[in-house]
Amino acid sequence: MVDRKTNRVITLEEYIIQAQNKFPGATGELSQLLRDIGLAAKIISREVNKAGITNILGEEGSTNIHGETVKKLDMFADKQLISALNRSEITCMVISEENDGIVELDNDGGKYIVYLDPLDGSSNIDVNVSIGSIFSIYMRKNPDTNKLSEEDALQSGVQQVAAGYVLYGSSTLMAYTTGLGVSVFTLDPSIGEFILSDDDVKIPDYGTIYSVNEGSYHSWEEGLKQYIKYCQVEDSETSRPYKARYIGSMVADVHRTLITGGIFIYPNSSQYPNGKLRLMYECNPLSFVIEQAGGMAIDCNGRILEIEPESLHQRTPIFIGSKENVLKVKEFLDEYKQETIKA
Numbered sequence: 001m002v003d004r005k006t007n008r009v010i011t012l013e014e015y016i017i018q019a020q021n022k023f024p025g026a027t028g029e030l031s032q033l034l035r036d037i038g039l040a041a042k043i044i045s046r047e048v049n050k051a052g053i054t055n056i057l058g059e060e061g062s063t064n065i066h067g068e069t070v071k072k073l074d075m076f077a078d079k080q081l082i083s084a085l086n087r088s089e090i091t092c093m094v095i096s097e098e099n100d101g102i103v104e105l106d107n108d109g110g111k112y113i114v115y116l117d118p119l120d121g122s123s124n125i126d127v128n129v130s131i132g133s134i135f136s137i138y139m140r141k142n143p144d145t146n147k148l149s150e151e152d153a154l155q156s157g158v159q160q161v162a163a164g165y166v167l168y169g170s171s172t173l174m175a176y177t178t179g180l181g182v183s184v185f186t187l188d189p190s191i192g193e194f195i196l197s198d199d200d201v202k203i204p205d206y207g208t209i210y211s212v213n214e215g216s217y218h219s220w221e222e223g224l225k226q227y228i229k230y231c232q233v234e235d236s237e238t239s240r241p242y243k244a245r246y247i248g249s250m251v252a253d254v255h256r257t258l259i260t261g262g263i264f265i266y267p268n269s270s271q272y273p274n275g276k277l278r279l280m281y282e283c284n285p286l287s288f289v290i291e292q293a294g295g296m297a298i299d300c301n302g303r304i305l306e307i308e309p310e311s312l313h314q315r316t317p318i319f320i321g322s323k324e325n326v327l328k329v330k331e332f333l334d335e336y337k338q339e340t341i342k343a
């Protein structure tokens with residue numbers, strides 16, 4: 001995207017500074033934090049792009065708190081992001097999918113807390129399918145107390161000051177929001193810069209793509225089963241049947257949903273009674289982005305962003321995407337919930 005006034009491409013760096021200048025009181029710290037994440041993303045992107053020829057594919061040998069085998073790229077991305085955040089002394093703690101507890105950085109004076117899914121879509125790393133990194137940023141609740149605590153970090157999604165993701169796909173892009181709409185930047189490897197490619201992105205109100213792992217269909221609640229049947233019925237008026245698309249990397253499936261409209265679902269199932277995806281570093285940040293683009297994100301009861309977190313790595317079911325599609329699935333969930341209650 002070219003700046004109409006200067007007829008020049010706009011880099012992430014410039015865009016962040018321009019946005020900051022709109023807030024006279026801004027300290028520039030959040031800007032620095034976003035730049036730090038941008039830098040780490042470039043380094044991770046470089047490694048992802050040549051993963052097949054450098055010994056960075058495969059398992060690292062350890063298991064994380066979720067009982068998942070950790071991939072070498074998971075650890076590489078985790079290290080890159082944490083060291084980038086440690087460099088600028090404004091982040092006091094990081095919570096990451098690859099670390100059990102809070103990671104205290106050497107900046108206990110820092111006022112920001114960052115949640116990370118350093119490498120999302122781990123099952124796709126070794127098969128060269130799109131993967132991503134997800135970040136969510138909060139201010140400390142009690143900046144005057146020296147002692148950092150989990151209590152500081154357990155804040156609902158509405159408290160996020162910024163959130164976003166990096167998608168390592170056919171190109172590498174970074175999308176984020178600070179609560180003033182969603183901006184997308186594409187990495188131009190030839191100059192090593194993220195260039196603004198889309199500003200104030202809006203998700204279509206209605207889409208004809210549904211995205212869910214139907215492998216666990218048998219253990220879904222009836223309302224969801226009936227909604228998927230609804231998506232598959234022939235009806236030209238509502239452009240059904242919808243197309244099914246499922247990449248298996250939440251960042252990639254949600255980014256597609258942001259651009260084309262539709263819905264991404266990761267429900268409860270017998271394998272994951274409370275859903276699989278993590279509230280604090282997968283569902284909250286992507287819900288903030290989708291809501292800022294005009295979409296919706298709910299669990300089986302209400303808004304994802306209003307869930308009061310109880311633990312750092314808690315999971316939640318999620319229904320996220322275009323407003324009309326999310327309202328439709330909620331209709332089915334509520335209707336069959338009533339049926340079950342009556343029965």
Ligand SMILES: O=P(O)(O)OC[C@H]1O[C@](O)(COP(=O)(O)O)[C@@H](O)[C@@H]1O
Pocket residue numbers: 068097117119120121122123213248249250251266276
């Ligand atoms: O293989 P499944 O059960 O469909 O799960 C895929 C989901 O799990 C995830 O891979 C979980 O994320 P991680 O790879 O970060 O653990 C999501 O990106 C994706 O949406």
